[in-house]
Amino acid sequence: MNDPRQATVLFVDDEERILRTLNILFRPLCRVLVTTDPQEALRLVSEQRIDVVVSDQRMPQMLGAELLAGVRERSPDTVRILLTGYSDLDAAIDAVNDGGIWRYLSKPWTVDGIQKTVREAVAVALAQRTAALEARDAPAAPESRPDATCEILVIDSEPHSAAAVRGIVGGARPVHEATNLTQAVELLGKRPIGVVVTEAMVNGDDMTHLLHTLKQNYPDVVGIVVTAMRDTPRLIRLINQAQVFRYLPKPLRPGMLARSLEASIARHQEARRSVAAVPAALRVEEAASEAERTLSQRIGSYLARLRARPAATATG
Amino acid sequence: MSTIAALARDCVALSPETSIAAAAETLLDSACEPFLSLPVLEGNRPVGVLTRHAVQQVYLSRFGRDLYGRRTVADLMQRDPICVEADSTVEDASPQVTARIGFPIREDFIITRDGDYAGMGVVVDLLKAMDQRIARRNQELAGALHRLKESQAHLVQSEKMASLGQMVAGVAHELNTPLGYVRNNVEMLQGLVAGLRAVADETLDLVHLLGDADADPDHVAAQVMATRQRLDRDAPQLLLEDLGQLLEDTIYGCTQIGELVSSLKDFSRLDRAASEDVDINECVAGALLIARNVLKERVEVLRDLGDLPPIACVPSQINQVLLNLITNGAQAIDGRGRILVRTRHEGGHVSITVQDTGKGIPRDVLPRIFDPFFTTKPVGQGTGLGLAICYRIVQEHGGALRVASAPGRGTRFVVSLPVSRDLPATAANTALPAPEHRRMHA
Numbered sequence: 027m028n029d030p031r032q033a034t035v036l037f038v039d040d041e042e043r044i045l046r047t048l049n050i051l052f053r054p055l056c057r058v059l060v061t062t063d064p065q066e067a068l069r070l071v072s073e074q075r076i077d078v079v080v081s082d083q084r085m086p087q088m089l090g091a092e093l094l095a096g097v098r099e100r101s102p103d104t105v106r107i108l109l110t111g112y113s114d115l116d117a118a119i120d121a122v123n124d125g126g127i128w129r130y131l132s133k134p135w136t137v138d139g140i141q142k143t144v145r146e147a148v149a150v151a152l153a154q155r156t157a158a159l160e161a162r163d164a165p166a167a168p169e170s171r172p173d174a175t176c177e178i179l180v181i182d183s184e185p186h187s188a189a190a191v192r193g194i195v196g197g198a199r200p201v202h203e204a205t206n207l208t209q210a211v212e213l214l215g216k217r218p219i220g221v222v223v224t225e226a227m228v229n230g231d232d233m234t235h236l237l238h239t240l241k242q243n244y245p246d247v248v249g250i251v252v253t254a255m256r257d258t259p260r261l262i263r264l265i266n267q268a269q270v271f272r273y274l275p276k277p278l279r280p281g282m283l284a285r286s287l288e289a290s291i292a293r294h295q296e297a298r299r300s301v302a303a304v305p306a307a308l309r310v311e312e313a314a315s316e317a318e319r320t321l322s323q324r325i326g327s328y329l330a331r332l333r334a335r336p337a338a339t340a341t342g
Numbered sequence: 343m344s345t346i347a348a349l350a351r352d353c354v355a356l357s358p359e360t361s362i363a364a365a366a367e368t369l370l371d372s373a374c375e376p377f378l379s380l381p382v383l384e385g386n387r388p389v390g391v392l393t394r395h396a397v398q399q400v401y402l403s404r405f406g407r408d409l410y411g412r413r414t415v416a417d418l419m420q421r422d423p424i425c426v427e428a429d430s431t432v433e434d435a436s437p438q439v440t441a442r443i444g445f446p447i448r449e450d451f452i453i454t455r456d457g458d459y460a461g462m463g464v465v466v467d468l469l470k471a472m473d474q475r476i477a478r479r480n481q482e483l484a485g486a487l488h489r490l491k492e493s494q495a496h497l498v499q500s501e502k503m504a505s506l507g508q509m510v511a512g513v514a515h516e517l518n519t520p521l522g523y524v525r526n527n528v529e530m531l532q533g534l535v536a537g538l539r540a541v542a543d544e545t546l547d548l549v550h551l552l553g554d555a556d557a558d559p560d561h562v563a564a565q566v567m568a569t570r571q572r573l574d575r576d577a578p579q580l581l582l583e584d585l586g587q588l589l590e591d592t593i594y595g596c597t598q599i600g601e602l603v604s605s606l607k608d609f610s611r612l613d614r615a616a617s618e619d620v621d622i623n624e625c626v627a628g629a630l631l632i633a634r635n636v637l638k639e640r641v642e643v644l645r646d647l648g649d650l651p652p653i654a655c656v657p658s659q660i661n662q663v664l665l666n667l668i669t670n671g672a673q674a675i676d677g678r679g680r681i682l683v684r685t686r687h688e689g690g691h692v693s694i695t696v697q698d699t700g701k702g703i704p705r706d707v708l709p710r711i712f713d714p715f716f717t718t719k720p721v722g723q724g725t726g727l728g729l730a731i732c733y734r735i736v737q738e739h740g741g742a743l744r745v746a747s748a749p750g751r752g753t754r755f756v757v758s759l760p761v762s763r764d765l766p767a768t769a770a771n772t773a774l775p776a777p778e779h780r781r782m783h784a
């Protein structure tokens with residue numbers, strides 16, 4: 027049942043020619059469904075097992091982010107990808123926060139690029155499904171770990187974010203604060219951090235790299251990025267390379283932060299159970315440049331030295 | 343900050359007991375030349391001024407000198423001198439002095455510090471000082487006006503940039519969709535061609551073998567197998583079947599891209615500022631294409647385009663007007679709705695109607711919609727310049743822009759342009775309209 031050719035990928039776009047070309051491209055690799063109608067897409071997702079959905083953003087009846095949020099509701103294990111012709115920050119934010127997308131792809135795409143992404147998405151979907159089945163067969167395990175071990179790390183050079191998080195979490199779980207990358211890495215090494223709330227840039231360091239490395243080594247760590255920057259390419263990198271879970275504009279709205287934290291903690295706990303099954307290479311896209319890779323490696327080896335957590339040995 | 347102290351001149355002071363004859367002598371002294379009057383002090387307190395005029399009156403009257411010569415200054419002085427505190431500003435002092443000064447001017451004013459005499463002030467000096475201040479003010483005002491004009495021009499520019507940005511966003515999306523499938527098709531075809539070439543090579547080998555009388559039958563059989571395998575593997579039948587469709591789609595996509603690019607070019611028409619023979623229906627088609635981004639999802643467009651004569655206008659500006667009106671219409675529609683665009687040739691005019699099924703304009707708002715910076719849209723979403731610019735452009739074309747609205751049902755804008763007239767000379771730089779009366783309610 028883990029044969030990718032048995033997997034089903036659904037493409038949704040209001041341009042039939044897009045659907046036709048994608049259908050021909052993917053037909054040899056997996057089972058392909060296509061529709062121009064988002065309602066039809068939602069119906070398909072509710073009725074049958076669909077492993078991956080790839081949706082356009084701008085469609086007459088519904089926006090892609092909305093559709094993917096609907097897919098997530100109906101079938102949380104379906105891996106969601108947005109394929110869009112124009113990068114618009116608000117759409118991307120909605121796609122992350124509501125649609126919970128796994129990748130953000132731009133039109134025009136390359137055959138190699140889209141094939142690789144969809145192939146990986148299928149592998150992730152299959153691995154998640156297997157893990158979910160196993161978890162169901164071994165019912166005792168999930169609650170064995172008390173949820174208090176999910177600690178929160180806030181990385182920001184200014185104190186407001188940490189104060190806001192503390193204001194919400196109260197004494198329920200430890201909240202750690204780092205004002206630079208070194209402190210952050212040290213804390214990650216010492217404490218069982220489950221959720222990282224970080225500014226996009228801290229003291230000139232791009233936190234995408236840290237989140238990317240974390241995701242590779244500790245896939246159960248969930249990332250929330252808080253920032254006042256309106257920078258679409260950065261958000262796209264955060265999605266594709268660091269699997270950011272929430273992207274919150276500053277100034278932070280307490281209600282939104284509270285909901286995001288709650289969802290992140292839940293996501294972390296669920297991830298402990300299932301994500302370990304996904305091979306590390308599939309979780310995030312490779313960081314692009316040489317410089318990014320070395321920074322990634324540096325953070326990674328530092329972390330490895332500091333940290334001897336079970337999750338690390340299990341997956342790393 | 344210049345104070346009155348700067349105007350103080352040294353001057354001989356008189357005492358009330360001084361004789362008028364002595365005072366007259368003093369006045370003749372060249373040191374007193376600048377003054378129309380001399381201060382009269384008791385100790386340091388000014389108690390009056392003795393004016394040159396009063397002394398002259400005495401001396402010009404018959405026996406005046408004999409009658410008055412021995413009397414004292416106290417008898418002849420003006421007992422209510424104009425006093426100004428040394429630390430008051432030129433602006434404050436000036437009205438005090440002018441309110442009191444008579445015509446013709448016969449006295450100077452006394453400058454005091456805490457009530458004590460500190461010098462004399464001459465009206466001409468005060469006037470000069472005021473003049474300088476006014477000149478400086480004028481300069482400041484001119485500077486401020488210049489900056490204001492610049493920032494206004496900047497705003498007009500940024501409104502243009504904002505709508506350009508929106509347009510580019512929409513067009514980028516429109517372009518990337520056909521680019522997406524065209525590229526994918528071509529890449530797949532590239533793979534297919536490589537496969538077909540491999541098949542062709544194997545087939546050629548096979549043909550050579552078949553033509554070779556000495557060929558080993560096993561070898562020939564193996565080559566037949568190899569060719570067959572190549573065919574199966576590298577030239578998937580399925581793709582071949584789709585080939586026609588893929589090529590058709592690709593050509594369709596290229597046509598679409600071409601159309602978009604040429605309408606974008608037509609739309610801005612930077613190479614054609616003013617023109618004699620513009621087809622307004624073409625402008626409408628271009629504007630609708632460009633506005634597709636705002637319209638696409640929710641707004642249905644009805645076109646009712648009449649037969650129009652070519653008219654003289656600046657097409658890029660007419661496009662800007664149309665785009666603004668269409669955008670406004672789309673923004674007035676919550677959820678789904680319709681926009682009707684109608685063109686007609688009536689009398690010597692071409693009229694363009696843009697009518698929407700939007701929320702309409704309340705009666706009390708209607709008179710203000712053409713005002714620069716008037717907007718009911720949230721901060722950051724509207725500059726309020728759209729209609730002001732439309733109005734100006736239409737006016738420069740010798741036309742009229744009218745509006746009628748039914749709150750809750752929709753709004754209709756009608757642009758009417760004369761068919762033949764002189765082209766607007768400076769229509770290229772659109773400034774803001776002056777706030778004169780310029781509305782007609784249809």
Ligand SMILES: Nc1ncnc2c1ncn2[C@@H]1O[C@H](COP(=O)(O)OP(=O)(O)OP(=O)(O)O)[C@@H](O)[C@H]1O
Binds near residue numbers: 703
């Ligand atoms: N078709 C319409 N329906 C309803 N209201 C309109 C319509 N067109 C204009 N208005 C009203 O007139 C106001 C001024 O319009 P104008 O185009 O000058 O500026 P704007 O649309 O607010 O801003 P901008 O054009 O810079 O986006 C609008 O804010 C709106 O209240």
Ligand SMILES: [Mg+2]
Binds near residue numbers: 669670728
């Ligand atoms: Mg407008």
